Amino acid sequence: VFICVLKGVRLWEEGKSSDTQKWSSLEHKGPYFPPEYEPLPDNICFYYDGQPMKLSPATEEIVTFYAKMLDHEYTSKEVFQNNFFSDWKEVRTSIQERKLIKTLSKCDFSQIHKYFVEKSEERKNMTKEEKQVLKEEASRLMEEYGFCLLDGHREKIGNFKLEPPGLFRGRGEHPKMGKLKKRIQPEDVTINCGQDSKIPAPPAGHRWKRVQHDNTVTWLASWLENIHGRPKYIMLNPSSKLKGEKDWQKYETARRLKMKVDSIRKQYRRDWTSREMKSRQRGVAIYFIDKLALRAGNEKDDESADTVGCCSLRVEHITLHRRLDGQEHMVEFDFLGKDSIRYYNKVPVEKQVFKNLKLFIKHKDPEDDLFDRITTVKLNKTLNECMPGLTAKVFRTFNASTTLQDQLNKLTTEGMTVEEKILSYNRANRAVAILCNHQRAAPKTFEKSMQLLQEKIQKKKEQIEEAKKELKEAKKAHKDAPSDKSKKLLEKKEKAVQRLSEQLKKLQLQETDHEENKVIALGTSKLNYLDACITVAWCKKHQVPVEKIYNKTQRDKFAWAIDMTDENFQF
DNA sequence: AACTCTACTTAGAAATTCTTGT
């Protein structure tokens, strides 16, 4: 028995080490700690109920966090104010502070606020030389803390600076907004490094929480963040080999799904008519994930914003329309997804899906789960049985990359200029961003820049009118009294009209592009969902320099694809 | 099977730097 157990353990360990060992040597300097708090100068003061009040450094620091945010919308929210005030209260040590400060509305941070506004103004107005000094300082820091040695290679770290203390700003209606995010002490930090590497030195007079040598994980340091008590990590930059290989693997999994997707689609359609409710729900859920690129929708606690994904959709998030906009069996989705970004969509669905949805919502309240018989865990288990490595999120990657490839094929033609090809690429990229619902707040300068563009267009149109008039005159002159000179003039005027028309077309194209990008964020899909091999192959096939599509960071991240992809690559 | 813990990817906002037109 003993031998069997021993063998079992060995086998398990070997199995584990062969596919979960992430590195064999790892050395780094540990995280960089943000600078200590610098107390306010004596002439800058906090006022309570009209009276100046000197605060202890600890409470003063917290007050500066709030004061700095004063002209941000956040500080006008009651939840934010209450969370801030109660966390601030807990840090107050002096009896005077505890006794006196009773309500936020009597707190006056305006002098402190003004002080920081002026400070940042000063920063902006620094001379070139002063800025250069700062830049060098930063690059020295990067040089010292920004890299690690992993398996003998110098790799860039993604976030070597620890997060400074401040007030927590959640996304959307977050119940914890305004809470104090505490300063991280070395005693909070776990270091992970190679067994025989040099152990990073903690700041003088301090010690690490723990030093471990676990090569089954990729992080260099971790701590528990105090708002939710979740772990945070210091990890490598996407340009690293470790991350790059993982990224490549992700797209290879998505490509395997391509081989399997027909049979999976057949299966979920079959599930729509299953005797079992859970199979029907699973079938419809996977259909949504596949068709609409919805996220899985894990359960979440109520200590965060109320957002949902597919499996956590509630009855109130969909409306069924027998007929809508001239189409049958329409489902109207309206819910807040990740980062409280609104998902709003009206989609026609198969009759059987419509019937099922009606069934799922029967006798339920608006706040009940739409899919009450399934969870993301069960759903992923089913998917994994269809194909090893398949989970809900693979569908997003698969559908995003497939869409890019299809759109690129559709939108690119040989006669196009490089500029037109780039526009096509952006269009294809945009189709993906829309599919994945990647939105952003409209840029503050949007209206202005749009107006500017429209003025330019108007001007161009006037120029064209003018040029046409001149052309007409030239024509007439040439007809009345033909001569070499009149002919030349005519040709010149014709060219001018043509040139101006082209410029107008370009401006109008720009206008469309700009308008369409108003609330669409292209970056997220480009960085996380689109197999870089598709882009690289397209660039090669159509002689578009890859730098026109990928900036430096993106080229670093996708080095693996740029190196190995030829123009015949198919996703 | 529910719950907890952990590790990793994905996300938009904000800050910073670069580019462009004047």
Next chain:
DNA sequence: ACAAGAATTTCTAAGTAGAGTT
């Protein structure tokens, strides 16, 4: 040379999902 606007980088929150625990 400089200011405005665009592009890029930084920051860190918020997801997904696997594994372990009860």
